[in-house]
Amino acid sequence: MGDAALKVLLDTHALIWANERPSELGPATRALLTNEETELFVATISTLEIARLAAARRLQLKVPTAEWCKRAAEALRATSLEMSDAVAVEAYSLPGKFHPDPADRILVATARVFGITLVTADQRILKYRGVSTQNARR
Numbered sequence: 001m002g003d004a005a006l007k008v009l010l011d012t013h014a015l016i017w018a019n020e021r022p023s024e025l026g027p028a029t030r031a032l033l034t035n036e037e038t039e040l041f042v043a044t045i046s047t048l049e050i051a052r053l054a055a056a057r058r059l060q061l062k063v064p065t066a067e068w069c070k071r072a073a074e075a076l077r078a079t080s081l082e083m084s085d086a087v088a089v090e091a092y093s094l095p096g097k098f099h100p101d102p103a104d105r106i107l108v109a110t111a112r113v114f115g116i117t118l119v120t121a122d123q124r125i126l127k128y129r130g131v132s133t134q135n136a137r138r
Helices: 012-020 027-034 044-055 065-074 084-089 100-116 122-128
Strands: 007-010 037-045 078-081 117-120 134-136
Touching: 007 012, 007 100, 012 044, 027 100, 027 117, 027 134, 037 044, 037 065, 037 100, 037 122, 044 065, 044 078, 044 100, 065 078, 078 084, 084 100, 100 117, 117 122, 122 134
Parallel strands: 007 037, 007 117, 037 078, 117 134
Antiparallel strands: none
């Protein structure tokens, strides 16, 4: 993590934590997210997951979901990465063994296609050797 110009993709929970509960993030991750030289990205699958969680009332947002997602990305200076055909294909072409959750597959595929590090606390993703990761709790 010594690269000052590191490019990182936030997993959905890391995006939520960064905006709603930063204490959930570890000190190295907080430093990474506040470093002005870090290029931050969010995937549109995270917007879908946040909308799903809000609709199911598993995530309480103080503003409408679309507004929250826009503000969250802006607060972090994050760029949205939309799912491309390359990401869609990669999601089901991941090398080795990976669990079937479609959102996790899309997040990992997005990180792989764009060559960026995925910030996550998901142990299944952290154990997967096919993608560069940063443990969000560290």
